[in-house]
Amino acid sequence: MSNVILKNVVKRYGSVAAVDDLSIEIRDQEFAVLVGSSGCGKTTALRMIAGLETATSGDIFIGDTCVNDMPPKDRDIAMVFQNYALYPHMNVRDNMGFGLKIRQMSKKDIDARVEEAADILGIQALLARKPKELSGGQRQRVAVGRAIVRKPKVFLFDEPLSNLDAKLRVAMRAEISKLHRRLGATIIYVTHDQVEAMTMADRIFIMHNGALQQIGAPMEVYRQPANRFVAGFIGSPAMNFIDAKVALEDGAMFIDAGGFRVRAPETFRSRLEPYLDRPVIFGVRPEDMSLHDATAGTGNSIKAHADVVETLGSEIFVHLTCEAHSLVARMEAPDSPPMVGDMLEIDLKMAKTHVFDRETSQTIV
Amino acid sequence: MNKKLLSNILFYLIVIAIACIVLFPFLWMLVSSFKTQVDIISWPPKFFFTPTLQNYQKVFEEQDFLKYFLNSTIVGVVAVGFSLVLGLPAAYSIARFTQKKLSVFILLARLMPGISFLVPWYIVFSRLNLMDSYLALILSHMLIALPIVVWIMSTYFNTIPREMEESAMVDGATRQYAFFAIILPLSGPGIITATTLSFIFSWNNFMFSQVLSMEKTKTLPIAVYNFLSYAEVDWGGVMAAAVAIMTPAIILTMIFQKYVVKGLTMGAVKG
Numbered sequence: 001m002s003n004v005i006l007k008n009v010v011k012r013y014g015s016v017a018a019v020d021d022l023s024i025e026i027r028d029q030e031f032a033v034l035v036g037s038s039g040c041g042k043t044t045a046l047r048m049i050a051g052l053e054t055a056t057s058g059d060i061f062i063g064d065t066c067v068n069d070m071p072p073k074d075r076d077i078a079m080v081f082q083n084y085a086l087y088p089h090m091n092v093r094d095n096m097g098f099g100l101k102i103r104q105m106s107k108k109d110i111d112a113r114v115e116e117a118a119d120i121l122g123i124q125a126l127l128a129r130k131p132k133e134l135s136g137g138q139r140q141r142v143a144v145g146r147a148i149v150r151k152p153k154v155f156l157f158d159e160p161l162s163n164l165d166a167k168l169r170v171a172m173r174a175e176i177s178k179l180h181r182r183l184g185a186t187i188i189y190v191t192h193d194q195v196e197a198m199t200m201a202d203r204i205f206i207m208h209n210g211a212l213q214q215i216g217a218p219m220e221v222y223r224q225p226a227n228r229f230v231a232g233f234i235g236s237p238a239m240n241f242i243d244a245k246v247a248l249e250d251g252a253m254f255i256d257a258g259g260f261r262v263r264a265p266e267t268f269r270s271r272l273e274p275y276l277d278r279p280v281i282f283g284v285r286p287e288d289m290s291l292h293d294a295t296a297g298t299g300n301s302i303k304a305h306a307d308v309v310e311t312l313g314s315e316i317f318v319h320l321t322c323e324a325h326s327l328v329a330r331m332e333a334p335d336s337p338p339m340v341g342d343m344l345e346i347d348l349k350m351a352k353t354h355v356f357d358r359e360t361s362q363t364i365v
Numbered sequence: 366m367n368k369k370l371l372s373n374i375l376f377y378l379i380v381i382a383i384a385c386i387v388l389f390p391f392l393w394m395l396v397s398s399f400k401t402q403v404d405i406i407s408w409p410p411k412f413f414f415t416p417t418l419q420n421y422q423k424v425f426e427e428q429d430f431l432k433y434f435l436n437s438t439i440v441g442v443v444a445v446g447f448s449l450v451l452g453l454p455a456a457y458s459i460a461r462f463t464q465k466k467l468s469v470f471i472l473l474a475r476l477m478p479g480i481s482f483l484v485p486w487y488i489v490f491s492r493l494n495l496m497d498s499y500l501a502l503i504l505s506h507m508l509i510a511l512p513i514v515v516w517i518m519s520t521y522f523n524t525i526p527r528e529m530e531e532s533a534m535v536d537g538a539t540r541q542y543a544f545f546a547i548i549l550p551l552s553g554p555g556i557i558t559a560t561t562l563s564f565i566f567s568w569n570n571f572m573f574s575q576v577l578s579m580e581k582t583k584t585l586p587i588a589v590y591n592f593l594s595y596a597e598v599d600w601g602g603v604m605a606a607a608v609a610i611m612t613p614a615i616i617l618t619m620i621f622q623k624y625v626v627k628g629l630t631m632g633a634v635k636g
Contacts, residue, residue, distance in 0.1 A: 085532035241488070
């Protein structure tokens, strides 16, 4: 069993809590992604699992063993660092075999393991090279290779793709996912990039200000965000948030944003009733907004002014102003895209919208 | 264009003026070492003269200069060697565990005038019968070498990403193993800088050797004293001896120029 459990883990630097009472369980063979913005405590949490930082309080278990006082070398983990941390004075073969050499494995066995890993990662031709003779992508593979030769219980990845260009990042994302399936290992992966989290994770652990916000499968946190932070963090472009209040008129429930008003679906009613006439935040994802289609007849459209139109090929982002509210809509590129300055009628897919408590930021619906 | 040319001319004039000021004493010493005593003290100074090697003959034949050379080498090499053995782990510890107080304390030892150590040293070493011993000189020269090593190397270790040894530690190494297997091999340039500078400072040190050494362990800078007496000063001998002493230091500096300049610009060394 190579599950990882954190129980009430706290890490303080002076009076600042970098990680605040974090309790999570990462299951055996799971691909877990810790995601959050800079300074949210995700890397600190990873470093505590690795043993590179000591928890101020709380317990960390790897398998059945409490590893609180265990040095990194005894935890049977491997870590891929953001800057790869390859040893510059050693060639790729020695870099990859370093951990095995420390474990006094025979040279023959080390060579066999290194070549097996090199084969998996397609870096056989690089084994004699020094790190400075490698491109960013190749270094990244070597760093992953160095981790997998040891066949550890748990793999830790600390933003390993952030130094790669966008194209390479997409390719490496898929490779790491494939590698996970092939090795069947437990992986804890830290990133600030929600796209990486969404595309690679079995479960996403979203953190903010040192505290855990939500745990869930990628589509779960996308569709049912626990709070406003998660809703804004997951999804690109980010969800539009509009200050509004809940209103009741002729028996129908509305979200009244001042500049516009839309009718809430019947399924929202029971949860919104306690918020009647109270301030809330209305959230709508850019992809749940589309140019008005008279035949669809959703009845929930708003009129907005197109400020900027960004064309991405298959789709467009339209930055809109609706009264005092700024919104972004993401839609399939129509044959004749809207022009800057156009007054557009935009349909909202109300069933997919969210409403948040303005005081607690928790999701109401 | 004219403005650029003018500023270039001004720049080089200033450089030449500074170089003249810096190099003049050295050139004077070099030229005088090839003059006879009469030529040296003649007024106005003679710029055209018949060069002679008699001063160098005196230095190497009449004086036991090779012994002094050997003494300076032994003291310098062993003091720097011990300073590296003690200073490298100390510098690593300061760099990685941000022990600011310790680093300031070590720097203070370097900034305090060396002469303030001499009286206690004299008493301690003479009571221990260590006067005129290599041990006393080596220990005293470590006061020069150790802070240089610690200060330069702690700055240097800070430039090596922490992830290097963290990665080794996750791979199964202890911190000590990571230090020897990963950090030290990456510290070559820093170690060369610290070694060169501390060796040169030890080589040139006059004061500690003057008090703590006698005939057996006399080092090169003290040997220059042999040419000074109450009756007269043998300027030719002094100049030739000074040139002979400076030559190894100059050669070392020229070989490791890149590292020496880097060390000085690290703000690590009191010039």
